Each structure stands twice: as C-alpha cells, then as structure tokens.
Amino acid sequence: MTAFSANLGFLWADRSLPDAIRAAKAAGFDAVECHWPYDTPAPDIKQALKDTGLPMLGLNTRRGDVAAGENGLCALRGREQEALAAINEAVEYAGAIGAQAIHVMAGVTDDPAAHDVFVGNLRAATDLAKDHGLTILIEPLNRFDAPGYFLKDTAQAVGIIEEVGADTLKLMFDCYHIGRTEGDVTGCLRAVFDHIGHIQFASVPDRGAPDHGDVDYAAVFALIETLGWERPLGAEYKPGLDTDASLGWLHNI
Structure with a gap:
C-alpha cells in the first residue's frame, strides 16, 4: 500500500509547523516534509514529530532575497559563501529535528558559470551530508512556475548527479514539474528511477490535489510501487482554502 507524506509548505500552511504536523497525523499521513522551517524553533518541531511519530523527510535551503526574485543561491556565481x-x-537544522534530506536550491540564473558553481557547492553539501547521515536532493523546476531556474529538466539533473559522483546526492522527482515541462511522467520515472531520492506529486496543470488533471496518479502510484519504491510519496499540492476538504484522494486514489 502506498504511503504518503504531507508537504507542509502547502498543506495546512495557515497553521504553525508544529500544529500542521499534528494535523497531518490526524489526517492519516505517514510522514511530513517542509520548505523553509527556519523561523520555527527546532525543539518545537522535534516535539511535534515525537508526539505524532511522523518522520520529517526533508526541508529546503533558503532561497535568498525572495522580494528580488531569488529562488535559491547554490548556482549563483559570486554568492558561494552565502x-x-x-x-x-540546513544541515544543522535537519540534524536538530531529525530530518532525512535537504533540497539544495540552485537559483535563477543563465550565467554560463552556473553549472560549475552548482557542482562545487553540491560537492561541499554532499561531504557534509555524508558526515551527518543526510541525503542531498536537487529538483528541476518547470519554466511556468519558476522561469529562469537553473535546473530545468531531469536529463540536466542526472548529468550533474553523475558528475558530482556522491552516493548522498539524489534527484527530487516532482511529478508535477516533470508533467509540466517534459510531459511523460511515467517514461521519465522509468528512465531516472535509480537516481531518485524522493518523489512528489500534484495535479497537472493546476497543481491541485491529485484526483484530477492530465496525469493519472492511480497509474503513476501503481508504477512506482511496481518499480520497488518503498518510501512515502510527497503530497506537494495547493489545496485551496481548506486542506482537510482537499483530502478525499488520500484514501480513495
């Protein structure tokens, strides 16, 4: 039976992170994940995870100056120290709450040097990850939601993973982003499966719950199970005003 993780960047986003963790448990999720938890004291999250027994699958590195359009720092030349x-x-925070993975965000850039900058920062990240028992994830984002984002598709991401050559570096495979940019979600899953460290999903093209849209998620989830995936899949969709009202799919899909 497929297990699911609630992405608290979108689900119950109107609540504090500890309260959102408890809501995810009450709704029947098997795990949680988040985006940028840094404004919440780590002990508060750790206590909520302990109370619920839910694992925290991952979190993101900071985006930088969001008001200026930044969406990550790790492929930006001249920003290496930041x-x-x-x-x-992220490593320190993940350790404090017992998170399993860190999504290292590349950023918006068309600088020809971005590839080498990103690879260098990922090598540093994977060295840290190895010492702390963490997985480092990189994620291609679609051009509609994240125009200009450096990491654009699975082929580029897999090439970087192979170049860095670290066991701790994996692909964040977001079915929504792949569906928007590459179209063939099941074909891409098969092609890059050995590189995947986490899988996320949302309807295509509106990024809502997975019970409608262009991707047949019953078929996708069945394929993922057939391929041998055993970890929770991340529900990273926009639920509208009421997360609880959007959860019909959780026990029916």
Whole structure:
C-alpha cells in the first residue's frame, strides 16, 4: 500500500509547523516534509514529530532575497559563501529535528558559470551530508512556475548527479514539474528511477490535489510501487482554502 507524506509548505500552511504536523497525523499521513522551517524553533518541531511519530523527510535551503526574485543561491556565481552558509544552516537544522534530506536550491540564473558553481557547492553539501547521515536532493523546476531556474529538466539533473559522483546526492522527482515541462511522467520515472531520492506529486496543470488533471496518479502510484519504491510519496499540492476538504484522494486514489 502506498504511503504518503504531507508537504507542509502547502498543506495546512495557515497553521504553525508544529500544529500542521499534528494535523497531518490526524489526517492519516505517514510522514511530513517542509520548505523553509527556519523561523520555527527546532525543539518545537522535534516535539511535534515525537508526539505524532511522523518522520520529517526533508526541508529546503533558503532561497535568498525572495522580494528580488531569488529562488535559491547554490548556482549563483559570486554568492558561494552565502550558498555554503545556507547549506550549513540546513544541515544543522535537519540534524536538530531529525530530518532525512535537504533540497539544495540552485537559483535563477543563465550565467554560463552556473553549472560549475552548482557542482562545487553540491560537492561541499554532499561531504557534509555524508558526515551527518543526510541525503542531498536537487529538483528541476518547470519554466511556468519558476522561469529562469537553473535546473530545468531531469536529463540536466542526472548529468550533474553523475558528475558530482556522491552516493548522498539524489534527484527530487516532482511529478508535477516533470508533467509540466517534459510531459511523460511515467517514461521519465522509468528512465531516472535509480537516481531518485524522493518523489512528489500534484495535479497537472493546476497543481491541485491529485484526483484530477492530465496525469493519472492511480497509474503513476501503481508504477512506482511496481518499480520497488518503498518510501512515502510527497503530497506537494495547493489545496485551496481548506486542506482537510482537499483530502478525499488520500484514501480513495
């Protein structure tokens, strides 16, 4: 039976993170994950995880100056010190709450040097991850939601993973982003499965719950199970005003 993780960046986003963790448990999720938890004291999250027994699958490195359009720092030339500080912060926070993985965000750039900058920062991140028992994730984002984002598709991401050559570096496979950019979600899953460290999903194209849209998630989830995936899949969709009202799919899909 497929297990699911609630992404608290979108689900119960109107609540504090500890309260959202408890809501995810009450709704029947098997795990949780988040985006940028840094404004919440780590002991508060750790206590909520302990109370619920839910694992925290992952969190993101900071985006930088969001008001200026930044969406990650780790592929930006001249920002290497800030990028490494963001990675260190994420590693420390993940350790404090017992999170399993860190999504290292590349950023918006068309600089020809971005590839080498990103690879260098990922090598530093994977060295830290190895010492702390963490997985480092990288995620291609679609051009509609994240125009100009450096990491654009699975082929580029897999090439970087292979170049870095670290066992702790994996692909965050978001079915929504892949569906928007590459189209063939099941074909991509099969092609890159050995590189995947986490899987997320939302309807295509509106990023809502997975019970409608262009992707047949009953078929996708069945394929993932057939391929041998055993970890929770991340529900990273936009639920509208009421998360609880959006959860019909959780026990029916």
